[in-house]
Amino acid sequence: MTSTKLNTARLYKELQSKTKYLRETDREKIHQAYLFASAAHQGQSRLSGEPYVHHLLHTAIILAELNADRDSVIAGLLHDILEDTSITDRELQQEFGEDIFHLVNGVTKVSQVRLTKIASSAKSLEDLRQLESLRKLFLAMAKDLRVVVIKLADRLHNIRTLQYVDPGKQARIASETLEIYVPLANRLGLWPIKSELEDLCFKYLYPQEYIDLINVLHAKTTKGKKYIDKVIKNIKKYLAKQHITNFRISGRMKNLYSIYQKTISKNKTIDEIYDIYAVRIIADELKDCYTILGYIHNFAKPIPGRFKDYIAVPKPNGYQSLHTSVFTSDGQKVEIQIRTTQMHESAEYGVAAHWLYKEKKTSGNMNWVKELANLKDTDLSDLSNDLKIDIFQDRIFIYTPKGDVKDLPIGSTPIDFAYHVHSHVGDSLVGAKVNGKIASIDYLLQNGDIVEILTSKHPSGPKRQWLDIVKTNFAKSKIKAALKKENREQNLQAGLEELNKELTKLNLSSINNTTADKIKKLLDSLPYKAIEDVAVAVSQGDISPRRVIKLLYPLSEIFNSHRPDQNVVKKTKTSVYFGNNQILAHKFATNCCHPAFPKPIIGYITRGQGITVHDLKCKSLNTKEAERLIVAKWNQSKEFEYYATIKITAEDRVGMLRDITKVISDANINLTNISVESHQQKNIAKINLTINIDTYDHLSDLINKLSLLPGVNNVQKK
Numbered sequence: 001m002t003s004t005k006l007n008t009a010r011l012y013k014e015l016q017s018k019t020k021y022l023r024e025t026d027r028e029k030i031h032q033a034y035l036f037a038s039a040a041h042q043g044q045s046r047l048s049g050e051p052y053v054h055h056l057l058h059t060a061i062i063l064a065e066l067n068a069d070r071d072s073v074i075a076g077l078l079h080d081i082l083e084d085t086s087i088t089d090r091e092l093q094q095e096f097g098e099d100i101f102h103l104v105n106g107v108t109k110v111s112q113v114r115l116t117k118i119a120s121s122a123k124s125l126e127d128l129r130q131l132e133s134l135r136k137l138f139l140a141m142a143k144d145l146r147v148v149v150i151k152l153a154d155r156l157h158n159i160r161t162l163q164y165v166d167p168g169k170q171a172r173i174a175s176e177t178l179e180i181y182v183p184l185a186n187r188l189g190l191w192p193i194k195s196e197l198e199d200l201c202f203k204y205l206y207p208q209e210y211i212d213l214i215n216v217l218h219a220k221t222t223k224g225k226k227y228i229d230k231v232i233k234n235i236k237k238y239l240a241k242q243h244i245t246n247f248r249i250s251g252r253m254k255n256l257y258s259i260y261q262k263t264i265s266k267n268k269t270i271d272e273i274y275d276i277y278a279v280r281i282i283a284d285e286l287k288d289c290y291t292i293l294g295y296i297h298n299f300a301k302p303i304p305g306r307f308k309d310y311i312a313v314p315k316p317n318g319y320q321s322l323h324t325s326v327f328t329s330d331g332q333k334v335e336i337q338i339r340t341t342q343m344h345e346s347a348e349y350g351v352a353a354h355w356l357y358k359e360k361k362t363s364g365n366m367n368w369v370k371e372l373a374n375l376k377d378t379d380l381s382d383l384s385n386d387l388k389i390d391i392f393q394d395r396i397f398i399y400t401p402k403g404d405v406k407d408l409p410i411g412s413t414p415i416d417f418a419y420h421v422h423s424h425v426g427d428s429l430v431g432a433k434v435n436g437k438i439a440s441i442d443y444l445l446q447n448g449d450i451v452e453i454l455t456s457k458h459p460s461g462p463k464r465q466w467l468d469i470v471k472t473n474f475a476k477s478k479i480k481a482a483l484k485k486e487n488r489e490q491n492l493q494a495g496l497e498e499l500n501k502e503l504t505k506l507n508l509s510s511i512n513n514t515t516a517d518k519i520k521k522l523l524d525s526l527p528y529k530a531i532e533d534v535a536v537a538v539s540q541g542d543i544s545p546r547r548v549i550k551l552l553y554p555l556s557e558i559f560n561s562h563r564p565d566q567n568v569v570k571k572t573k574t575s576v577y578f579g580n581n582q583i584l585a586h587k588f589a590t591n592c593c594h595p596a597f598p599k600p601i602i603g604y605i606t607r608g609q610g611i612t613v614h615d616l617k618c619k620s621l622n623t624k625e626a627e628r629l630i631v632a633k634w635n636q637s638k639e640f641e642y643y644a645t646i647k648i649t650a651e652d653r654v655g656m657l658r659d660i661t662k663v664i665s666d667a668n669i670n671l672t673n674i675s676v677e678s679h680q681q682k683n684i685a686k687i688n689l690t691i692n693i694d695t696y697d698h699l700s701d702l703i704n705k706l707s708l709l710p711g712v713n714n715v716q717k718k
Helices: 003-018 024-040 052-065 070-078 089-111 125-143 146-160 167-187 191-205 207-241 256-265 286-299 341-353 364-373 380-392 414-421 423-427 464-468 473-486 488-505 516-525 531-539 545-552 555-561 619-623 656-666 696-707
Strands: 247-253 277-283 322-327 333-340 395-399 405-409 429-434 437-439 451-455 575-578 586-588 601-605 611-615 629-635 642-651 670-679 684-693 712-717
Touching: 003 024, 003 052, 024 052, 024 070, 024 089, 052 070, 052 146, 070 089, 070 146, 089 146, 146 167, 146 191, 167 191, 191 207, 191 256, 191 341, 207 247, 207 256, 207 277, 207 286, 277 286, 277 341, 286 322, 286 333, 333 341, 405 414, 414 423, 414 429, 414 451, 414 473, 423 429, 423 473, 464 473, 473 488, 488 531, 488 545, 516 531, 516 545, 531 545, 575 601, 611 629, 642 656, 642 696, 656 670, 656 684, 656 696, 684 696, 696 712
Parallel strands: 277 333, 586 611
Antiparallel strands: 247 277, 322 333, 395 405, 429 437, 429 451, 575 629, 601 611, 601 629, 642 684, 642 712, 670 684
């Protein structure tokens, strides 16, 4: 047997060992999935050179270490099968059923996030990447949180093998992981995954700092472990004297990235961080936790301000434990955590420990998932920072007058609280009481505040100024929705006019005459429910008319809509004669009209700037001095030439220049000069073209076509 086959067999044997907590029938189904995945991915390999099935086995093993249910482990083995093999949705459903198909399909959708699917109004490429990933993940979580846990297992193994990835991509992948997947693992309470992802990303994002920290800790590790062992021995001895023996005690080391973050955020040296090592005590019952805490504070002097009761007030992700820091007899500082076995399992496995693999639904502590999943109609450009604020920052717990608890991010106001209760309460808000006293609506709520929202049956509605006060994106989105509703009709008409104006330029049907199939295709690509919503978004600048047109029509259809007739004889070259066939210095009007052969023209003698040639029907002539008008006509004795320079700003992508020159060639336009200026750091190219063209209309058509090319940001005549 080859070494590759031996490694595959070893990994599968490890998976079998890790899934012994499942029933035999479940393990047989996992074996079936393994054989199915092996056959489907036959011949595929990773960048490391290993067979692709190794990645699938590693993903399934990580899930098994979380005590995942049978379907989750199977989905871990099959998570890439729809994207990377010829297996169809139907085949997967027939082989493994609806539940497993939906898990695999959910992971596939999360994995297929691409920048091209993101609203053009986002502020930067990094915002776009993180924003769309977050939205997809949250929506998937609202349906089945197992999708996210499977994706986290997949990402963990990918980061473990990041050394085989192109060095140019390593930092981007590590950064994305640290910004998106680590906070999700933290929020779900999956501490082992969170810690390992952090340390692996730390290694690739800050390689020198990583090496320096490893070297510093190497000298401390042996000494630190001996010290913690000594503390543990003394605690066990002391508690035994108090007749307390039903507990487990161990030491743990803070993960590398957490230590590094503490040196940055607290501006401390390694020697000043005293919770690098901590002691963890696991008790049998809840009452034992507080009893042990009391004895610990007798055993060693507690450090003021360092006690936290996460049992009475759990963290938003459900984490429970008592934390205290003490001075030991030799003056050293050590952190001690005390929790029950159930709390410990929850701390180690997060949502997986309680209900994730059994109930298949979000728990009471996961309301933030549902809240964010409901933000489907929110302006995407506002979400990038606000989602991070709403989810990943510390939370505060606020009480209603009836004693119900609401959790909000630090910095929230009574307005945020009102919208958290209900959008109608927020819209009807006229004031607030905090702890029984009238408070301003911009008051920063504190942990434990009791808030009563004062409402009116006839409120004037939310104020635009509230947007500068509120903290949560949920409140902002509801306020914006109410404000937009007031002017919706006016915005609707303005948006329709803008869209129809651009469609007319391209010789395309108006919105009212656009087919239902095209409208459906457009709405499937955007977060709007009706074409009227799209028009309103256009008028408010949330989406450009050109982006709407690109989604409505393929480029080939747009170009063919006004491609010049190849059978028409080429227009003859002309110059302009004035009066009795006089040749005089002149220029063509551009701001008011675009005179083009063979349409009738007229000249206007300006003061000091020669003659300007206008279209005979130009409306600006109504305001001109009649005595300055002069007869003008096209001279058709020879072929007409018009030179124009076009400036294009576009993505510096492969094939961009080829696509531009093809559009010019297809339009039967002569390209006389081209220059390119590339800005690699910004990934932007500036392209200047000089062309020979016969009419202004032809030039306008060309500009419209060029602006519709993928990656083109701006096209204008110089």
